[in-house]
Amino acid sequence: MSDVHLDGNGVAGLLGEILAVEVTTVLRTCQTCGDRRAIGEHRAYRGAGVVLRCPSCGDVALRVGTRPERLTVELRGAFEVTPRA
Amino acid sequence: MAPLSRGFHGRRREGADPSRLPPGQYLTPDFPVLSAGPTPRTRLDDWSFTIDGLLDAPLSWTWEELLALPSETFTVDIHCVTKWSKLDTAWAGVSVDTLLDGVTTEAEHVVAWSDGDYTTNLPLEDVSDGKAWVVHTYDGEPLEPEHGGPARLLVPHLYFWKSAKWVRGLRLTAENEPGFWESVGYHDYGDPWREQRYWSD
Amino acid sequence: MTPPVPVLWRTATVRDVVAETAHARTLVLDAPGWPGHRAGQHLDLRLTAEDGYQAQRSYSIASAPEAAALEITVEVIDDGEVSPYLVEEVRPGDELEVRGPIGGHFTWSVADGGPLLLVAGGSGLVPLMAMLRHRAAQASDVAAHVLVSARGEQDVLYGDELAALEPRDGLRVARTYTRVRPQGWTGWARRVDAAMLDALGPAPGAGARCFVCGPTPFVERVAQLLVDAGHEARAVHTERFGPTGG
Numbered sequence: 030m031s032d033v034h035l036d037g038n039g040v041a042g043l044l045g046e047i048l049a050v051e052v053t054t055v056l057r058t059c060q061t062c063g064d065r066r067a068i069g070e071h072r073a074y075r076g077a078g079v080v081l082r083c084p085s086c087g088d089v090a091l092r093v094g095t096r097p098e099r100l101t102v103e104l105r106g107a108f109e110v111t112p113r114a
Numbered sequence: 115m116a117p118l119s120r121g122f123h124g125r126r127r128e129g130a131d132p133s134r135l136p137p138g139q140y141l142t143p144d145f146p147v148l149s150a151g152p153t154p155r156t157r158l159d160d161w162s163f164t165i166d167g168l169l170d171a172p173l174s175w176t177w178e179e180l181l182a183l184p185s186e187t188f189t190v191d192i193h194c195v196t197k198w199s200k201l202d203t204a205w206a207g208v209s210v211d212t213l214l215d216g217v218t219t220e221a222e223h224v225v226a227w228s229d230g231d232y233t234t235n236l237p238l239e240d241v242s243d244g245k246a247w248v249v250h251t252y253d254g255e256p257l258e259p260e261h262g263g264p265a266r267l268l269v270p271h272l273y274f275w276k277s278a279k280w281v282r283g284l285r286l287t288a289e290n291e292p293g294f295w296e297s298v299g300y301h302d303y304g305d306p307w308r309e310q311r312y313w314s315d
Numbered sequence: 316m317t318p319p320v321p322v323l324w325r326t327a328t329v330r331d332v333v334a335e336t337a338h339a340r341t342l343v344l345d346a347p348g349w350p351g352h353r354a355g356q357h358l359d360l361r362l363t364a365e366d367g368y369q370a371q372r373s374y375s376i377a378s379a380p381e382a383a384a385l386e387i388t389v390e391v392i393d394d395g396e397v398s399p400y401l402v403e404e405v406r407p408g409d410e411l412e413v414r415g416p417i418g419g420h421f422t423w424s425v426a427d428g429g430p431l432l433l434v435a436g437g438s439g440l441v442p443l444m445a446m447l448r449h450r451a452a453q454a455s456d457v458a459a460h461v462l463v464s465a466r467g468e469q470d471v472l473y474g475d476e477l478a479a480l481e482p483r484d485g486l487r488v489a490r491t492y493t494r495v496r497p498q499g500w501t502g503w504a505r506r507v508d509a510a511m512l513d514a515l516g517p518a519p520g521a522g523a524r525c526f527v528c529g530p531t532p533f534v535e536r537v538a539q540l541l542v543d544a545g546h547e548a549r550a551v552h553t554e555r556f557g558p559t560g561g
Contacts, residue, residue, distance in 0.1 A: 069420025
């Protein structure tokens, strides 16, 4: 394999800015294949911005445009988020 | 106010020819690999390049047919929105003019699409008149999969995300249709000399 | 349980630097207000140049949660931008910015139990060392089997500390050298493979918690070997390193 992905852990700092929770343990159910996996297990790619992909089917879970002062985010699938106490 | 990191300079711009390095960019001798997804593995037997959308009949070439078209060899500078620039990169491939030869269309835009569902949008005039190629050779060798092989679009006057890796076709459209990155904040046009990185730039 | 949001940048002062190998060293940081961490977590580190240019990277935390200071171990990446600065330039008294801790997926504490199987490729040992240090600090006897893959003996991080930890209290540490075989070495000298993992144990079915850390191709391969051997896929935790520009 010559993939240049990291795992979701690798972009957890960035995702923390978006979701405002500890994100790597957040469970996401994929809109395409239905698998329910932790964000930390997803695959992270860096192109112009950052993409997170389902570890089972490879479909896009999250896209982030990473401009310095403003992040543009597209989320797909169902995220189970525990609010802060 | 962030504390200064004593002795840290970051990527250097020193020594770069300002006429060749767009604002905010640094030079790299490497060829960084950035990707929106896994490297696709399409067999050349199954590969084709298609032009469809706003034209009378779609056009398509097999890998063999693409290689049989007139090929151009050229050297250009490339500029990535993540701020690296690489000078004097040597390519060979088929001019998009050759692929569009004889096509009449009302389209003013194109969407380049790739294996792995990547897309990027460009004005038709920016892939015309010697400004864009479908390249299959880098530095005299077949283009490596990690750099977009077997073939990628090359539009060197725009930021490099417009030069879609693993390109499989162009769709001619009347309207501008933002692509994979353009729909999450990246500039529709992406001129490095005007530093058009994001929507409001 | 959801820990606090890890987005706050705070200024840390370098208290000490410790050479680990010819290409890696540990930075000991004073980070006032640091909320504490769990073994296996990482932090983001940010540098600022005089002209305002900033560069940011992620580094695994090397120190145990019980340790008095926060430590990261950084290995130089050739042509890197940040790692050469941290390994060759930084000295005590310098200030850096850090935020974290980050990551809840690749963590272990003694309360989670074992057995443990830790597989490190190169500097992928760093977060696994935090787990071993935590285990030692808690005087835990949870079985822990560790496999360290390195190019040669000179590239093994924490070599003396690893040697001092084993072999007791259910800890077993094995090494394999992929490039340079030390003189007289009779142990493994090849890439991690199924036979190696089989010999090291714990056996699939023992319910081992597996943690694999290293470069992406290494992690891909080892994680696949573990699943193929019969370890439960959801018990195989992975953390991949770069390429993110060093």
